[in-house]
Amino acid sequence: MSKAAIIGGGVIGGGWAARFLLNGWDVAVCDPDPEAGRKIGEVLANARRSLPALYDRALPAEGKLSFHTDLAEAVKGAKWVQESVPETLELKHRVLPAIQAAVGPDAIIGSSTSGFKPSELNAAGTRAIVAHPFNPVYLLPLVELVGDPDTCAQAAEILRGIGMFPLHVRKEIDAHIADxxxxxxxxxxxxxxxxxxxxxxxxxxxxxxxxxxxxxxxxxxxxxxxxxxxxxxxxxxxxxxxxxxxxxxxxxxxxxxxxxxxxxxxxxxxxxxxxxxxxxxxxxRDDNVVGMIRALRRSGSGAGGVVRAHEGGLVQGGEHEGLPITVARQVPTTWTDYNGHMNETHYLEAASIATDRFMEMIGADAAYVASGKSYFTVENHVRYLDEVHAGERLTVTTQVLAAEGKKMQLFHRLWREDDRLAATVETLLLHTDLTTRRTSLPEPQVTAALTGWAARHAAMPADGAGRFVGQRVPAPETV
Amino acid sequence: MSKAAIIGGGVIGGGWAARFLLNGWDVAVCDPDPEAGRKIGEVLANARRSLPALYDRALPAEGKLSFHTDLAEAVKGAKWVQESVPETLELKHRVLPAIQAAVGPDAIIGSSTSGFKPSELNAAGTRAIVAHPFNPVYLLPLVELVGDPDTCAQAAEILRGIGMFPLHVRKEIDAHIADxxxxxxxxxxxxxxxxxxxxxxxxxxxxxxxxxxxxxxxxxxxxxxxxxxxxxxxxxxxxxxxxxxxxxxxxxxxxxxxxxxxxxxxxxxxxxxxxxxxxxxxxxRDDNVVGMIRALRRSGSGAGGVVRAHEGGLVQGGEHEGLPITVARQVPTTWTDYNGHMNETHYLEAASIATDRFMEMIGADAAYVASGKSYFTVENHVRYLDEVHAGERLTVTTQVLAAEGKKMQLFHRLWREDDRLAATVETLLLHTDLTTRRTSLPEPQVTAALTGWAARHAAMPADGAGRFVGQRVPAPETV
Missing domain, CATH: 1.20.120 (Four Helix Bundle (Hemerythrin (Met), subunit A))
Incomplete structure (x- = not known):
């Protein structure tokens, strides 16, 4: 297990500690502040909820975290020592020689300085390099490396191993590049x-x-x-x-x-x-921008909030073959995959949006959810009947198959732009109390609206519903 | 139907034309360039594939697009006239009075100038305001408005209607704010x-x-x-x-x-x-950053490329209850919904990633797909057995239920961090030729690997497979 020592446990030091720790390194933090443990703990809590979320694979098991007030003890056996003390040259000139005296000759000594040049940092004969990261260090990849080229090359290799992007700044200059x-x-x-x-x-x-x-x-x-x-x-x-x-x-x-x-x-x-x-x-650029703005829709930050507000005013509704249209939208490029068509997941995403829309139509809307009641999905059966491509208009209709007590069974049909059936999604939901997380009966007005829809849809066909996987597979059309 | 006139059909004028058109406005473009139609057409093609992709609802039907060389004809009846001619004051001083002479008194006259102040633009007595957008105009929401406050307020209302974010710059200043x-x-x-x-x-x-x-x-x-x-x-x-x-x-x-x-x-x-x-x-900030970096994973741009490269080196594998682990990951906050738990769509997304991983394990990997062969999903049956929360570690195991000729039937189990079963996903895939888009037999080495797994898994139980929706619903545990 490799060990990193973090000298100075502020926001930047804490970010470094989290980056190493969540990538499986043991981390020793050295900070005289008795609050250091709490402060690092808060940065770590943020890092634990966000850094692993970037990946579709698990990160290595976390390393061991220890706290020290003695610098020599903290840096002992460390492969990387990162200095993140306050930004005064006088302080750095005290700390860097102390680090160098206590570590092995092969350890990398990095300084988080945002302004000073290596020649200034090392005026007292130390061999530190600048390794300047960006807040939040556990998420943003950039590290500017300045100093001895061989040391920077070794440092770059280590930084790539913890998911960072080292940028070797070839000429030393005040404040490096980004700052x-x-x-x-x-x-x-x-x-x-x-x-x-x-x-x-x-x-x-x-x-x-x-x-x-x-x-x-x-x-x-x-x-x-x-x-x-x-x-x-x-x-x-x-x-x-x-x-x-x-x-x-x-x-x-x-x-x-x-x-x-x-x-x-x-x-x-x-x-x-x-x-x-x-x-x-x-x-x-456009695909990237679309993807990022779609990501910002969730919190409503910046451009994501603008899109959400605009979307709220867009008219929706209408009918197709006697059934209500619950989704009408374009298929984003971000919904397609390596097979060159809409990925299986997003057929269900479209159906899930249709379910939300149908819930609004029967009064189980955002206010209803805020009051502590909702529907939870217990089963979905998706039959993929045709390919769908980026840029196509996709329409979803929704039919009520059954509505009894807590139970709501829906049958979504996904229609391509050329009016071919792309998929059916049979979905079973149970009404749930959000406080107890147990099933419960809907409010009377929701039951009334739902059973009204159910009565109107009862006599309509629902080909493909009620089947198990593999039962009468449609022959040539597949997705 | 409202009408907008776009004076100057370059990158910026074309972006304005697309923004209005895709929001249901009729658009008249005035540009002496005989290539204007082609140039605007290329901007429009970009806009059509990206702007609607931001929304989960359809935009209004597109307005009518027309091209003109006569300015008076172009602006006739327009509610908004946007000047986007090259950035010289002398040219703007010719164009703005000509616009004003030909439009009604209520029409907004906006200038896309990135540098000039309204007092400079209107030196000849015109009433234009600065309406400075950012490239690509059809995606980025910001428009800086400078000039008469009442006109800017009316303009802001219209811009919000086409999904933009008007920012009223209260003091005129060279280059406004952003530039x-x-x-x-x-x-x-x-x-x-x-x-x-x-x-x-x-x-x-x-x-x-x-x-x-x-x-x-x-x-x-x-x-x-x-x-x-x-x-x-x-x-x-x-x-x-x-x-x-x-x-x-x-x-x-x-x-x-x-x-x-x-x-x-x-x-x-x-x-x-x-x-x-x-x-x-x-x-x-962290949730937004995670969402945006995850969006950039797709193209591999910037931080998204760093994450992909790092992920490629993360070890995966192992077994659980005698079945291969095909996914081990943390549940990102972006996978949760208004019910406070992982959304139904992402249970399937996890299973879809598991299918991809299992395909790699039998040799149907990226190189195999690049050679023109793949598996297409024809059916999925998801049973939601328990809630899953953001930050939890989620593990998926994969069992082969059937493997005959073109057919591959898998049974994924999604396990919570506390080792409770969160869901099962029964998935049926057919091997497909990516050129003809028709089913085909896999390569012999893939068949051999797949049937090997099938033989090892044949005797294992698969409770919950082979059922239709609603058949023996699991009683209290629902999602």
């Missing part, structure tokens, strides 16, 4: 607030509703490459480069905009993204 | 490239692997509020504010860092985010 960009935004944002142009909230909205989403998946230059359109990066530079000489920011020292700079940027951009055409980049 | 921030980053990035510190690709990685993901969901100030930890925004300012006087960016004009500025920022931040504790903000 220089952050610092530029921070200053401009402070100007905007100070001058009364915008509030902190308005500035945050201007970021997360627009370029924040772009940057989460492509960054600055690849995004601008697309903006240049078919004419490419040189065109973009020609169009927007001259703005450098306009007084758009409060910050005046600008690089000279000449052919050499344009050529340098364009050739680096070609090396970075030239394997994809602008159209391919656009589709990649 | 001032973008410009600051752009300049600093050009310095980094010019000075040979980093390439365009390294800069993009430093953004998308770290703060890009943060900014997609919270922006700058709310993110820093969290970084301040329990001590809050004032603590953050005290800690990082002094960096303003350090030479970290090439850009030197900095606001004075005094108590008044700290108080202003802290009070605005309280108004923005004070309804949530730092712990609540952290969990919100």
């Amino acid at each position: 220089r960009l952050l610092e530029a935004v921070w200053r401009e944002a402070l100007w905007l607030v100070k001058d009364g142009v915008a509030t902190t909230e308005e500035i945050d909205e201007s970021i997360r509703m627009a370029f924040g989403i772009r940057w989460a998946q492509m960054g600055l230059f690849e995004t601008y490459r697309i903006a240049g359109g078919e004419a490419g990066m040189k065109h973009f530079m020609a169009q927007f480069g001259p703005a450098l000489s306009w007084p758009w920011t409060k910050l005046m020292d600008v690089p000279e905009f000449n052919d050499a700079l344009v050529d340098l940027i364009a050739s680096q951009s070609d090396a970075q993204s030239g394997h994809l055409s602008i159209r391919e980049l656009e589709r990649l | 001032r921030l973008l410009e600051a980053v752009w300049r600093e990035a050009l310095w980094l490239v010019k000075d040979g510190v980093a390439t365009t690709e390294e800069i993009d990685e430093s953004i998308r692997m770290a703060f890009g993901i943060r900014w997609a969901q919270m922006g700058l100030f709310e993110t820093y509020r969290i970084a301040g930890g329990e001590a809050g925004m004032k603590h953050f300012m005290a800690q990082f504010g002094p960096a303003l006087s350090w030479p970290w960016t090439k850009l030197m004009d900095v606001p004075e860092f005094n108590d008044a500025l700290v108080d202003l920022i802290a009070s605005q931040s309280d108004a923005q985010s004070g309804h949530l504790s730092i712990r609540e903000l952290e969990r919100l």
Whole structure:
């Protein structure tokens, strides 16, 4: 079992501890603060609920966590020592030599410094490298590595092993790379607030509703490459480069905009993204943006909240073959899989949305759920009859097969855009008390609405319902 | 039917056209370029595959699209006219008066300008407002509105109707808000490239692997509020504010860092985010970040690619009750629903991942699929036996019920962390030729591996398989 020592147990140190621990390393935390255990515990609780959620496989069993006030004891036998003490050079000049005196010669000594250069950190003859992470350290992959190239290469290998993305910064420079960009935004944002142009909230909205989403998946230059359109990066530079000489920011020292700079940027951009055409980049960007905004629908944050609010006003309803339409929607690319069609899971997802919609129609809506009552699904039987593709319009109708007491049995039909039947989903639900988590009778108005639907649907056919798996398999059409 | 006129059919004009059209507006595009139809068509194709994918309901039927070279004809009867011609004041001063002369007095005239102020645009007495969108206009919600407050309020109402997020910029200023921030980053990035510190690709990685993901969901100030930890925004300012006087960016004009500025920022931040504790903000951020990174797994972009690569190295396997473990994972919060437990869809998703894993185990892996052969699911029967909660470890075992020719019938059992059976999923698959989309026989080595498993599993029980929906419903335990 490998061991990491974390010197300084604040938000960043705690994030490092969680990253190593959840990837199976033993972790020794050194911090004189008697509250260190509680603070690290809170970071760990956050990490345990989120880091493993990124993966479709289990992470290794957690390593052992220990707390120390004696630095030499903490770092003993450590393969990685990470210094995350407060950002003063004087303090780092006390801590780094103490670490180096107590660890073996092969241990990596990383500093979380966001601003200092290795030459400054190591003024007293230590051999630390900068390993600068980003909060929350247990989720964000970036670590900027600065310092001795061989040590950085070894460090990169270890960081990849705990799921991080090491970026070797080849020239040492104040604040490395990312924080220089952050610092530029921070200053401009402070100007905007100070001058009364915008509030902190308005500035945050201007970021997360627009370029924040772009940057989460492509960054600055690849995004601008697309903006240049078919004419490419040189065109973009020609169009927007001259703005450098306009007084758009409060910050005046600008690089000279000449052919050499344009050529340098364009050739680096070609090396970075030239394997994809602008159209391919656009589709990649759009699929990523759609996926991320769909992910934000859940909390309603930023663009996800905008979509939810807009969707609430979209008209739905109608009938098909005498049955109510409970879903009408486009199939997102994110619903398709390696077989080039809608994945089996999302047939059920569409049916699940149809069930929710039907529940609303009988009065078992969000307010009803908030009052402590709901329906829980106990069985689903999905028959896949035809393939469905991204971009197709999918329609679901819902028929009530049975409604007795706690029981509600529905039969969803999924229709393709060309009106072929794509699937049937037979679903059995039981009314449940959300407090006791036991079955219970619905409120009378829900029962009345449900039995009304059941009576209207009773005489209608329901081919394919009531069958077990493999019973009379439909012959050629399969998904 | 409302009508919008789009003056200038480039990337931005095309994005506006798509946004209005897919929200049911008629759209008239005016552009002298004979290629305008093709260019708009390409933007529309992108928009049609992505914008509707954000929603779980259908958007309204598309409006009518027409192309014009005569401006007066294009804007006739329009409720909204959007000018997106190239960014020169001289050109805007020709186009805006021509628009105003041809539209009704109630029509909104918006300009997509990224830099000019309304007072500059309207120097000739026009009444345009700035309505500055972000590329891709059909996906990103932000529109900065600058100009007459009443007109901006009417405009905001219309923009919300087409799913956008209007931000009223109360003070006119060069480049509004977002582009001032973008410009600051752009300049600093050009310095980094010019000075040979980093390439365009390294800069993009430093953004998308770290703060890009943060900014997609919270922006700058709310993110820093969290970084301040329990001590809050004032603590953050005290800690990082002094960096303003350090030479970290090439850009030197900095606001004075005094108590008044700290108080202003802290009070605005309280108004923005004070309804949530730092712990609540952290969990919100983490859930959003997890959701977005999981969305990026699909394409492998940025942090999604890092997770996929890391996951590939995670050991999986083992046995439970004599059956192979095909899934062992944590249940992400994103898999839960309004009933406070894992949603019915994700029981099937876990089983679907188990099927994929079992396919790999018999040699029907990614390379096999790439060779044009795969298994398609024709039926699934899910029995929900117990609730599963976020953060729980979920384990799936897989038993072969039948394997004959094209047919593979599996029985997945989903186990909770406390070793109670959460669900069974009976799944029937048929081997399929991916070119003809018809069933076919598997390759001999796959058949051999599959029948080997089938023989070992034949004598084992499979309680709950072979049943139709509602047959002997398990009594108290329901989901």
